[in-house]
Each structure stands twice: as structure tokens, then as C-alpha cells.
Amino acid sequence: MADRYLHFTGTAPGRFLTGKLGLPQPARLRRWSLKTQSLDGPLLHLTAGDSAVVQELGAVLAATGLTVVRSAEPAPRPAGIVVDATAVATAAGLGDVHAALHPVVRSLAPGGRIVIVGVRPSAEDHHQAAAQQALEGFVRSLGKEIGRGSTVQLLRIEPDATASAESTFRFLLSPRSAYVSGQVVELTGATPDPATDPATDPAAPLAGRTALVTGAARGIGASVASVLARDGAQVICLDIPQTRDELARTADRLGASALPLDITADDAAERIAAAAPGGLDILVHNAGITRDRRLANMPADRWAQVVEVNLDSVLRTTDALLDAGTINRGGRIIATASIAGIAGNTGQTNYAASKAGIIGLVRSLAPRAAADHGVTVNAVAPGFIETKMTAAVPLFIREAGRRMNSLAQGGLPVDVAETTAWFAQPASAAVNGQIVRVCGQSLLGA
Structure with missing residues (x-):
């Protein structure tokens, strides 16, 4: 069944009336199609703190085929933002996440993607655990306020799993994840086995399966x-x-x-x-x-x-x-x-x-x-x-x-x-x- 309200809010009278009444104004989502296979714009890669995986993560992001930039200036409006927060281990360190996103969050293009990269909360270090768990509340709250059809996720990567994150970034930073937001995804240290998980063409990743x-x-x-x-x-x-x-x-x-x-x-x-x-x-x-x-x-x-x-x-x-x-x-x-x-x-x-x-x-x-x-x-x-x-x-x-x-x-x-x-x-x-x-x-x- 068609969503008539969604269609109505996409018209000029609909936007005017729902705005005056304070009603929801959903954005039409950009899903994958032959014409819309990737985000339309650069990917901004930011770091909160002194990350040990910044270069490896940058290489994985580059492998997604998106244009990766490391500075908001003079880059054009980003279609995606990835914040490496793997080094955040204290409550004070959370300020680095705010400092990274605060200046650029308004510039995110409609239908954009934000991915915060963290690590699993430690069972031995309760300060690190508190800081990394705090990222979950941050992500869920930002997802509820970002608007314009954009999404926000938390991706937890074990130290030895960064190189195995490409398929996940391809999904989260693409039109394929249009209706997925506020999620926490954890990656294990497993790596694809060439014998059973052969390298594939991104255009046909399931060929032969x-x-x-x-x-x-x-x-x-x-x-x-x-x-x-x-x-x-x-x-x-x-x-x-x-x-x-x-x-x-x-x-x-x-x-x-x-x-x-x-x-x-x-x-x-x-x-x-x-x-x-x-x-x-x-x-x-x-x-x-x-x-x-x-x-x-x-x-x-x-x-x-x-x-x-x-x-x-x-x-x-x-x-x-x-x-x-x-x-x-x-x-x-x-x-x-x-x-x-x-x-x-x-x-x-x-x-x-x-x-x-x-x-x-x-x-x-x-x-x-x-x-x-x-x-x-x-x-x-x-x-x-x-x-x-x-x-x-x-x-x-x-x-x-x-x-x-x-x-x-x-x-x-x-x-x-x-x-x-x-x-x-x-x-x-x-x-x-x-x-x-x-x-x-x-x-x-x-």
C-alpha cells in the first residue's frame, strides 16, 4: 500500500502544512538502483584522539570506491562521515568525538551516512568500557536528530578485524542501508578464507554461491x-x-x-x-x-x-x-x-x-x-x-x-x-x- 502521507509531505503544500502543524516530514529515502549505486559525494574521514588504526582504516575506506577526504575544508559537502573513535578510552576523550563532528554535522548532505568506529567495551578497564559504551548512546541520539533521511551507526571493530571491514563499510556507506539506523554492529577478528570466501566482484559479490x-x-x-x-x-x-x-x-x-x-x-x-x-x-x-x-x-x-x-x-x-x-x-x-x-x-x-x-x-x-x-x-x-x-x-x-x-x-x-x-x-x-x-x-x- 502506498504511503500517501509520505507523498503529500514531498509536495510544496504538504511541506508547508506539516511544517506549520509540527507534523513529521519524512524524507524520501535514496535506495540502491542502477542509477543510485553509491553515495553522491565525498566521504569525510575524521579521527577522535590518537588512533592506532587510522592508516589501515583509511585504506579500507578507500577500497569502497568512495572519494575519501581527511579535512572538511575545502572539501565539498560530504555524503558520508566516518569518525575513528577507537582510541577513546576516558570520559574526557568523548570530547574528541564532539570536537570532530560538531563543526561538520550540519554540512552532511541529505540522505547522508555517519559511522562512528569504536571498539568493544573492555571487561578489565571500566573507564574504557564507560567511554566506549557512551558512544552507543551518542549514536542512537544522533540518529534521532539528524533528519533528512540520513542514518547513524556504531561499528565496533576488534583490533585485528579492520582489514575485514570493507563489506560492512560498503553496506553502511551506501543506499543499500537506507532503512538501517541507530544500529551497533560488532566485527570479530575473523578474516575471509580464500579457499571458502574467495575475492569477489563488488558488482556481483554472490556469484558462484x-x-x-x-x-x-x-x-x-x-x-x-x-x-x-x-x-x-x-x-x-x-x-x-x-x-x-x-x-x-x-x-x-x-x-x-x-x-x-x-x-x-x-x-x-x-x-x-x-x-x-x-x-x-x-x-x-x-x-x-x-x-x-x-x-x-x-x-x-x-x-x-x-x-x-x-x-x-x-x-x-x-x-x-x-x-x-x-x-x-x-x-x-x-x-x-x-x-x-x-x-x-x-x-x-x-x-x-x-x-x-x-x-x-x-x-x-x-x-x-x-x-x-x-x-x-x-x-x-x-x-x-x-x-x-x-x-x-x-x-x-x-x-x-x-x-x-x-x-x-x-x-x-x-x-x-x-x-x-x-x-x-x-x-x-x-x-x-x-x-x-x-x-x-x-x-x-x-
Whole structure:
């Protein structure tokens, strides 16, 4: 369903009226397209304090293809700003972050990107931990005030992981991350293994990879399959047999293969393995259902259906595919959580429990899957996304869902798909155990 309010505020009368009434004025987001593949302007690289990684970080930023400048003068208006705050280790040191950004933040171009680079808070040094944790509050607050369709993120990089950050910077400093803001992403020290994570063409980073997407007949799943195919993957689209015709149309459009299958079936993992004789490089758990009702009115079958589809089937098939070696070394598992699993939702105790369970799965399995199988495990947590399901939500609730985030609008299925594709890249070996909200920095659970 079209967002008429967003369209109205893009007109001169709409801007005038909403300005007078003090209503939200969302900016139309610049998403990736063939004409809009990168930020339109230079990237300003600033340093807060005496960083030990400034040269290495500069080289990684240059590899993204953006024009990197080290001084705001006489550079043109920046499309992105990266502040290296890895050296901030005291409360006083936070003043260096303010000093770096304060003079230039107003000059950020509309739809711009700000990334603060920090490190993980120390368990041994509480002064450093306080200063680095303070960056999270800073980033979330700046994301809520920056406006004009711009986004702000905190990227924590372990000392030995800077060289592995290129794919993450390519994502965060691009139109692909248009609906991701106020997020904290941590990179591990893992580096791509040339044997399983070969160097790739940035224009087709998934070339030669086989991906399976569940719930792929329509909506977010179809968009995920489309973006993975666009990036070069050979995609298997899986959905329940009842969607066979729609699933076939989606697969045909993408040059993919269709696998009509109920993911809760006892033999689901075996049939997936049979459909991918060469193994899977990317497994996207997107299939999900809702059976909303307040707990006092929720019969056991409605509870069980949601937990079975959204969580239990994910656990079973993931275990079986890992144990069987169907997911190749260097593989990527991406699950779909939800901000409902983070913040909760009235009438969705079953759904929220299942999505919170996905977060638990990722946090526990990620380090072991990497160590034992060479596979990373991450999750996207969508907020209000414009789909047929949200179009059926009552008007006032729908409008609240759209406006209650820093970007004051709903996201699109492609926003979830772009985040999934970043997780899926061979170059994203250092991205593991992450839960990234695709919610425009929703006020729910913020």
C-alpha cells in the first residue's frame, strides 16, 4: 500500500502544512538502483584522539570506491562521515568525538551516512568500557536528530578485524542501508578464507554461491530472493505447496528454482539437501506466520503453530543441515527475527516469543558454527515493513507504525533484502552473531 502521507509531505503544500502543524516530514529515502549505486559525494574521514588504526582504516575506506577526504575544508559537502573513535578510552576523550563532528554535522548532505568506529567495551578497564559504551548512546541520539533521511551507526571493530571491514563499510556507506539506523554492529577478528570466501566482484559479490530462501513466494522472501539473484547467487525459492503457482512465478522471474515444501515437514532438511546437491552457501530462514490474539484468548493450537513455523522448524533444519554438511564451509545462515521479539507487542506473545527465540539461536550458535563449520550466523530484525500483511492493519495503527521511527516512514521489503545480502557476502566473514534491526530506528525497544 502506498504511503500517501509520505507523498503529500514531498509536495510544496504538504511541506508547508506539516511544517506549520509540527507534523513529521519524512524524507524520501535514496535506495540502491542502477542509477543510485553509491553515495553522491565525498566521504569525510575524521579521527577522535590518537588512533592506532587510522592508516589501515583509511585504506579500507578507500577500497569502497568512495572519494575519501581527511579535512572538511575545502572539501565539498560530504555524503558520508566516518569518525575513528577507537582510541577513546576516558570520559574526557568523548570530547574528541564532539570536537570532530560538531563543526561538520550540519554540512552532511541529505540522505547522508555517519559511522562512528569504536571498539568493544573492555571487561578489565571500566573507564574504557564507560567511554566506549557512551558512544552507543551518542549514536542512537544522533540518529534521532539528524533528519533528512540520513542514518547513524556504531561499528565496533576488534583490533585485528579492520582489514575485514570493507563489506560492512560498503553496506553502511551506501543506499543499500537506507532503512538501517541507530544500529551497533560488532566485527570479530575473523578474516575471509580464500579457499571458502574467495575475492569477489563488488558488482556481483554472490556469484558462484547457492542460496536457499524460505517463504520466498511473496513479500519479504521474494525480495530477498531477488536481491540475492541480482548479486549473482543461484537461488532456490522455497515455500509451502499451497503457494506453488506464485512460487513458480517468482522463481521463473529470477531464473531460480522452486521448491514447494512445508518447512515444518519431518523430511524438510533431506529434501533441501536433495535440491542442492552441491550444498548450500547461503541459507535464509524467512518463512514465518502470525496468529495474533491476547494470551487470555489464545488457544494452544494458535500458540503452537507460530512457534513451530517461526522457531522450531528453524532450529531443526539448521541443525540437520549443519550436521549433514549441506551448508558448505564459508557458508552463511541468516534468520529473520523482528523488533516484536525485542520490544514485545500486544496480542503477539506467540510471535514475539518465536522471534526472540531466533535472537537466542543466533547468539548461541554463531561462535560454535564458525568454529566447527566455518559458517556465520546472523539475523535481521525488521520493523514496520510495507507488505500485504501491514496493509491489512487498521489505519491509525498502521500510521503509528510508519511514523514511530527516526525516518518517520515504513520500510520496504528490499531494505530487509539488502541487509540479508550484506550478511551473505563471502567478504562478511567478520560479521557473526549480529542482530541488525531494519526498522528506521524504531522507537519500540529503542
